[in-house]
Amino acid sequence: FGILFLAGLEQAPHTNRWRFRFMSLNEEKELCDSAFLAVHEQYKNKILGDNRIETIFVRHVMxxxxxGLNDDLMTLKNI
Structure with missing residues (x-):
């Protein structure tokens, strides 16, 4: 058990904190892709077009x- 636990440890890239990875990067990507497709299918008729004012505003805020997030991450890298 201890060896399995140690094999799953990795350092987070920005904070250098240790975390346990219980699935491979490929497994995680497949899981995320499948979840995205399921949510997209569920709401596909409610997704607004790129030229709608609401979409433009949300893109601006994002x-x-x-x-700001990038600035914070740069600060974390320098600590």
Whole structure:
């Protein structure tokens, strides 16, 4: 059990914290892709087009949030 636990440990890239990975990166990607497709199928008729004002506003807010997140991640890398 101890060897299995140690084999699953890895350091997070931005915070250098140790975490336990219980599935491979490929398994995680497959799980996420499948979940995304299920949610997309469920709401496909409610997804707004790229040119709608609501979509443009959300994209603008998201880009601002991502800029702040990137700044925070750079700070974490420097600590």
């Amino acid at each position: 880009n601002n949030l991502l800029k």
